[in-house]
Amino acid sequence: MYEARLWLSKRGRIRFVSHLDMFRLMTRAVRRAHIPLWYTEGFNPHPYLSFLLALSLGVEGEREPIDIRIVDDAFPMENIAPSLNAVLPEGLVVEAVTSPVMKPAVITWGEYEVTYDKAEIPAEDLTRALESGALETEKSGKSGGRKIMKKVGVSEHIRSWSLSETPDRLLLTVVLPAGSVLNLNPQQLTDAVNAYLGTCAVVLRAVRIRLLDANGAEFR
Amino acid sequence: MDERIERLLPTVQKPARYTGGELNQVMKDKNAVDIRYAFCFPDSYEIGMSHLGIKILYAIANERPDTWCERVFAPWPDMEQKMREQGIPLYALESGDPIKDFDFIGFTLQYELCYTNVLNMLDLAGLPVRAADRKGLAPIVMGGGPCACNPEPIADYFDLFSLGEGEEVNSEIMDLYAVHKKRGSTKEEFLREAAKIPGVYVPSLYDITYNADGTVQAITPKETAPAVVTKRIIRDLDKVYYPKTFVVPFIDVVHDRVTHEIFRGCIRGCRFCQACFLNRPIREKSPETINEQCKGLVEATGYDEISLCSLSSSDYTHIEELLNLLLDWTPKEQVNVALPSLRVDNFSDELLQKLKSVRRSGLTFAPEAGTQRMRDVINKNVTEEEMLETANIAFAGGYSAVKLYFMLGLPTETDEDVAAIGTLAKKVVDAYYQNPDKPKGRGVNVGVSASSFVPKPFTPFQWEPQATPEELEHKQRHLKETLPSRKINVSFHDIKTSFLEGVFARGDRRLCAVVEEAWRRGCKFDSWGEYYRYDTWMEVFSDLGLDPAFYANRRRSYEETLPWDHISYGVPKKFLMRESEKAKRAETTANCREKCAGCGANKLNGGHCDV
Numbered sequence: 001m002y003e004a005r006l007w008l009s010k011r012g013r014i015r016f017v018s019h020l021d022m023f024r025l026m027t028r029a030v031r032r033a034h035i036p037l038w039y040t041e042g043f044n045p046h047p048y049l050s051f052l053l054a055l056s057l058g059v060e061g062e063r064e065p066i067d068i069r070i071v072d073d074a075f076p077m078e079n080i081a082p083s084l085n086a087v088l089p090e091g092l093v094v095e096a097v098t099s100p101v102m103k104p105a106v107i108t109w110g111e112y113e114v115t116y117d118k119a120e121i122p123a124e125d126l127t128r129a130l131e132s133g134a135l136e137t138e139k140s141g142k143s144g145g146r147k148i149m150k151k152v153g154v155s156e157h158i159r160s161w162s163l164s165e166t167p168d169r170l171l172l173t174v175v176l177p178a179g180s181v182l183n184l185n186p187q188q189l190t191d192a193v194n195a196y197l198g199t200c201a202v203v204l205r206a207v208r209i210r211l212l213d214a215n216g217a218e219f220r
Numbered sequence: 221m222d223e224r225i226e227r228l229l230p231t232v233q234k235p236a237r238y239t240g241g242e243l244n245q246v247m248k249d250k251n252a253v254d255i256r257y258a259f260c261f262p263d264s265y266e267i268g269m270s271h272l273g274i275k276i277l278y279a280i281a282n283e284r285p286d287t288w289c290e291r292v293f294a295p296w297p298d299m300e301q302k303m304r305e306q307g308i309p310l311y312a313l314e315s316g317d318p319i320k321d322f323d324f325i326g327f328t329l330q331y332e333l334c335y336t337n338v339l340n341m342l343d344l345a346g347l348p349v350r351a352a353d354r355k356g357l358a359p360i361v362m363g364g365g366p367c368a369c370n371p372e373p374i375a376d377y378f379d380l381f382s383l384g385e386g387e388e389v390n391s392e393i394m395d396l397y398a399v400h401k402k403r404g405s406t407k408e409e410f411l412r413e414a415a416k417i418p419g420v421y422v423p424s425l426y427d428i429t430y431n432a433d434g435t436v437q438a439i440t441p442k443e444t445a446p447a448v449v450t451k452r453i454i455r456d457l458d459k460v461y462y463p464k465t466f467v468v469p470f471i472d473v474v475h476d477r478v479t480h481e482i483f484r485g486c487i488r489g490c491r492f493c494q495a496c497f498l499n500r501p502i503r504e505k506s507p508e509t510i511n512e513q514c515k516g517l518v519e520a521t522g523y524d525e526i527s528l529c530s531l532s533s534s535d536y537t538h539i540e541e542l543l544n545l546l547l548d549w550t551p552k553e554q555v556n557v558a559l560p561s562l563r564v565d566n567f568s569d570e571l572l573q574k575l576k577s578v579r580r581s582g583l584t585f586a587p588e589a590g591t592q593r594m595r596d597v598i599n600k601n602v603t604e605e606e607m608l609e610t611a612n613i614a615f616a617g618g619y620s621a622v623k624l625y626f627m628l629g630l631p632t633e634t635d636e637d638v639a640a641i642g643t644l645a646k647k648v649v650d651a652y653y654q655n656p657d658k659p660k661g662r663g664v665n666v667g668v669s670a671s672s673f674v675p676k677p678f679t680p681f682q683w684e685p686q687a688t689p690e691e692l693e694h695k696q697r698h699l700k701e702t703l704p705s706r707k708i709n710v711s712f713h714d715i716k717t718s719f720l721e722g723v724f725a726r727g728d729r730r731l732c733a734v735v736e737e738a739w740r741r742g743c744k745f746d747s748w749g750e751y752y753r754y755d756t757w758m759e760v761f762s763d764l765g766l767d768p769a770f771y772a773n774r775r776r777s778y779e780e781t782l783p784w785d786h787i788s789y790g791v792p793k794k795f796l797m798r799e800s801e802k803a804k805r806a807e808t809t810a811n812c813r814e815k816c817a818g819c820g821a822n823k824l825n826g827g828h829c830d831v
Contacts, residue, residue: 013221016235017470025470028243028522031554045554058230087522089243089470187230202227 014091033083038069109212110178121201135192237265240313257289258319262337270475279463310345329367332724333747373731375423384451419452457505465520477525486531487812494676500821501829507542586625590640616657629687639702672718680799722772728783790821
């Protein structure tokens, strides 16, 4: 038995498939690809497949890690990607398969590319919002057993950002918290920006480019 | 995909319903085909994607090089509202193209309460809802499925209906259409020819006249239309095309598995059951064919469950052979086999052992009625002893949850019959506690589900009045009040929903106006409790001067011309009358395997029936 880490890209309309549904989809794909996956033991065995970090509904991904265990050592790692790619639906591609280097728990940051319509939010406004240090958003939480909306600071959690432009689009590259401790997704960032500016900019496209550890090194 | 759609998808529930792109969907070059076919299911994606018929007909249409068939479902109201706000017309999932310009728009009609969704989908597509207002040849709006057996309440909205099994006739319709499209025919020219195809019903070619009392006076065919349209059947299920792949949905749908039909028809002849009388004669598929096709489907989809479907699975003559074939390979592939629709009277110990080796869920039995007299009236040939015996086998086999299905409002039903439902359920509870082999340390869970009987066309009860909402309320209350044990959980169907179902099941063409007006006043998704607007429906009936009780609660005489008398499903009215009379005398009819009752449906299959 050996462990393998799949690097999956998720592009196009399949970005609307939720995390839970992705799990079922990948389970079926490994069955169809006849990859000798390790099955959990117990009353209702199912293939072991671990998405290391959920991707929000509607966000595309360039390199999303999934850990699997192959029971048959004779099944070569280089066969995994071609077998899976032959059976995956449009928009999903296993870009690479590697041996895991880092532990999933070290994931701390996600680097995103977010596209806006300049007509909805001009570059100088977005810059002003991001430089304000006053961005915050609401998250549902609990206090004394009751559901409440908690204010969560956003500005202090942005590790870095940069902005580029095309004639009609704004392209924001931003590193946001991702992992087991704290998560912020591009929609929450956008909600915070909209709340600060009083705008209603829509996220035209959001892509998670890669995951980083606490020091900003690429997760491998 | 239209950028406007992409922008609104993040704002609706379950956007993956509307994206297409699922595994095994069929993509084609639209410039390389002659016929674009929109296969519409007038309910949510989750319901529609669970339906086997759509999978079969989708695959068959796409086998044709000249045709691209795509799927369309009713957008949930949140999505519909946004589509209307943005001016986005109803589109097909595969291509994302508006269906307005397609050649065919085909609806499968599985239940009466989907009719407003049909109109809503046509309107959302940007088409006039009435067939007479759609002037060009394309799109041809057609309907099929069980409700096509009496399509009169929606006849004005369709160009044609395909009666019975669609595998062959759909292709014949498309062949004819291809010729007429090339020729530049009008819709009327095409329909005149289509009416000559056996199994095709063109409603505009029939004049309906009414008597002063509101009953149908005459149904008069015009031009090329036959006096009676007879449903189509597939003669040999081993030779008929079965899909090699299923589209595998991204989101969790109701039936998310490989489904395989093992036979068509039913030998039982329960008098309330429309499916039994619509799907005759019996035709079985061979275990080898089923097994091979299941293997292929598991391979193509990656599903881990196979469900064998039919009207009564344990009546399939090769059931043990088939389970042996399947259980030979499914366990090592981690595939489960499910066998719904089992009968209580031939549920053997061996069958249970086989089922035990696959995944176990609750057991469901359908005694349908509480007393033997009532079961004899409906010809549900199951005795209490058989039921309790089966329950005991199941309890000894480790089951501790049993669900029992009953109907309220059956013809001749009395309060004693209703109370007997509780008595019977109590006997099942007692059987559990008296069973020495019952699962240790677990209590029994007996669920009683009581639906309301709706008389349906082409059954021996087609002349019977449906119990009124008041009567049904009384029966539900009586059942609850006489319930002898607290271990029994009772659930009921919504009476107001059953009432509307009853109206449309045996309605005539005048109800078209009611469907349209109710839809215009906002009715849709009527089978979903949260959207069903009973009061609006009743207002519409009243405003249009039609009495729903005339359709639901009136006893018809054998002499009356029924709105579906020009349609035949192979079982003549004479036979249904004979069964109706036997019901009144509480006399049973043996099942087809014991003794052929002479229903006449074998004529559809050259005199052959696989009993």
